[in-house]
Amino acid sequence: MKQPIPPFSHGPIRLRLLQEDDLPATLEWRNRDGARQQFFSGELISWDHHVAWFTRYADKNDDFVFIAEELESGQRIGQVSLYDVNLAHADAEVGRFIVAPEFAGRGLMRAAIEALSLLAATSLGLHRLRLEVKASNSRAYQLYESLRFEVTERSDSVIHMERKLADGP
Ligand SMILES: CC(C)(COP(=O)(O)OP(=O)(O)OC[C@H]1O[C@@H](n2cnc3c(N)ncnc32)[C@H](O)[C@@H]1OP(=O)(O)O)[C@@H](O)C(=O)NCCC(=O)NCCS
Numbered sequence: 001m002k003q004p005i006p007p008f009s010h011g012p013i014r015l016r017l018l019q020e021d022d023l024p025a026t027l028e029w030r031n032r033d034g035a036r037q038q039f040f041s042g043e044l045i046s047w048d049h050h051v052a053w054f055t056r057y058a059d060k061n062d063d064f065v066f067i068a069e070e071l072e073s074g075q076r077i078g079q080v081s082l083y084d085v086n087l088a089h090a091d092a093e094v095g096r097f098i099v100a101p102e103f104a105g106r107g108l109m110r111a112a113i114e115a116l117s118l119l120a121a122t123s124l125g126l127h128r129l130r131l132e133v134k135a136s137n138s139r140a141y142q143l144y145e146s147l148r149f150e151v152t153e154r155s156d157s158v159i160h161m162e163r164k165l166a167d168g169p
Contacts, residue, residue, distance in 0.1 A: 010115035018065040029098040038137050068112035077103040080116045091128040121165040129163045
């Protein structure tokens with residue numbers, strides 16, 4: 001069973017756990033041309049596949065997908081997530097970042113990832129976050145670099161990055 005993480009607000013963003021009634025929106029964002037190709041499995045996802053994924057996800061306690069909402073309006077601005085959470089090692093992977101197209105390029109996903117990092121440190125006690133990004137995804141790479149993620153490994157196709165959190169070693 002998934003541990004409930006209470007909603008977390010920081011700056012212009014409120015993060016709350018994904019719920020079943022968010023699934024139509026998150027499927028649309030994920031399948032959008034231009035977005036889906038940035039993921040390692042870039043194929044179109046069907047509704048049945050998406051719902052089956054959510055059912056498995058709901059039982060996992062190391063995987064947390066958040067809807068980022070604009071605090072002021074309550075509108076969904078995108079999705080961010082923490083997975084492979086290892087409390088003993090105080091680390092996790094972050095990713096599955098997708099912006100709702102109407103909010104793209106407004107600096108809100110930067111704020112959402114910053115809020116996620118703060119939540120990881122303060123609510124879960126994590127010290128280190130890892131991520132993987134396609135080497136061709138320069139927009140996302142620049143964003144992560146400016147959020148103090150550092151390259152740990154690089155190949156022609158994928159870049160591995162890591163960020164130490166404020167209270168970490
Ligand atoms: C990656 C993504 C979530 C960023 O969302 P966004 O709304 O563009 O993010 P922001 O507005 O917060 O932009 C933050 C940074 O992104 C980068 N960026 C945004 N638009 C850009 C553009 N047109 N060209 C290059 N870099 C850009 C910049 O570094 C920007 O920093 P700045 O504020 O100093 O300009 C969004 O582009 C997206 O959903 N992409 C498709 C899915 C994806 O690639 N996910 C990540 C997989 S690893």
